[in-house]
Amino acid sequence: AQKVTQAQTEISVVEKEDVTLDCVYETRDTTYYLFWYKQPPSGELVFLIRRNSFDEQNEISGRYSWNFQKSTSSFNFTITASQVVDSAVYFCALRSYGNKLVFGAGTILRVKS
Amino acid sequence: DSGVTQTPKHLITATGQRVTLRCSPRSGDLSVYWYQQSLDQGLQFLIQYYNGEERAKGNILERFSAQQFPDLHSELNLSSLELGDSALYFCASSADTDTQYFGPGTRLTVL
Numbered sequence: 001a002q003k004v005t006q007a008q009t010e011i012s013v014v015e016k017e018d019v020t021l022d023c024v025y026e027t028r029d030t031t032y033y034l035f036w037y038k039q040p041p042s043g044e045l046v047f048l049i050r051r052n053s054f055d056e057q058n059e060i061s062g063r064y065s066w067n068f069q070k071s072t073s074s075f076n077f078t079i080t081a082s083q084v085v086d087s088a089v090y091f092c093a094l095r096s097y098g099n100k101l102v103f104g105a106g107t108i109l110r111v112k113s
Numbered sequence: 114d115s116g117v118t119q120t121p122k123h124l125i126t127a128t129g130q131r132v133t134l135r136c137s138p139r140s141g142d143l144s145v146y147w148y149q150q151s152l153d154q155g156l157q158f159l160i161q162y163y164n165g166e167e168r169a170k171g172n173i174l175e176r177f178s179a180q181q182f183p184d185l186h187s188e189l190n191l192s193s194l195e196l197g198d199s200a201l202y203f204c205a206s207s208a209d210t211d212t213q214y215f216g217p218g219t220r221l222t223v224l
Contacts (some may be wrong), residue, residue: 015158045215047115058180091156098169099144099210100158 002027005105009109013082015111021077023092029053032096034068034075039089039106051075062091082111116140117216119204125222131192134219138185138206144168145187146213147179151200162187163209191221199223 003026013019025034032103036048051068059066063080079086089108093101114141121220126132138145147159158171162181176194181187191198199222205213 037176037215042217043201043220044217045205047212049216050212070157093156099207100146100169101148101156101173101205102158103156105155108159 002029002094002096002102004092004104006090006092006107008107009105010108010110012112013111016081018078018080019082019109019111021079021090021092022073022108023077023104025073025075025092025094026095027096031096032094035093035095035101036066036075036077037091037093037103039091041088045091048077058089074097079109082109084111084113087111115214115216117204117206117214119202119216119219121219122217123205123220126194126224127195127224128194130194130223132194132221134189134191134202134204134221136187136204136206136216139214140185142206142208142214143185144207144209144213145181145185146207147173147187147189147198148203148205148206148215150203150218151197154200156203156220159189162164170204189202194223 005024005036026052034051065078067076089106091106092104118137139157141165146161159173179189201218203218205215207213
């Protein structure tokens, strides 16, 4: 069975703090893809990153970085120097067998000024 | 802007009614997916079409059906609506197994 767990339901930080959103996944497949999506208050789902199971290199994109560790089945997302505009719900998702995405429950991030 | 369009943005209807949600995928994408987002179930995969053919099915109710037309747009039909069907319905598209890009969603309210 495929499963994604985002244990943090809600996180509140003050602007400029760093924040890490945790994601733990379960799959029996050796080939799979992991994703992060952002859902701002306006409601749309915005694609942030895709990672395949054979590429464990960490990735940095501006203030965003992702840490993929197969040994712990985790794909964590860090925002450095958070800003109010980062306030959103963040979803981690898994795609292995088949094309459907299995989503975690999401983490609400509130960044206060 | 993901390039995926969905209409209408909001829909308010009564129990027992039928509605149709429409989705146009990104240019060139052959796959269309439908997802439901509700408070109790989270984001759930409903169904996928690829170039007009149904490819995968998730937890889609029998009262719900979908199709993809030759121009690749897709429609999700919801019938005999119940209060519990109130949710945000997303369409996504991809170039086959590539990243799925989501539309802005249709918020359905069943009264």
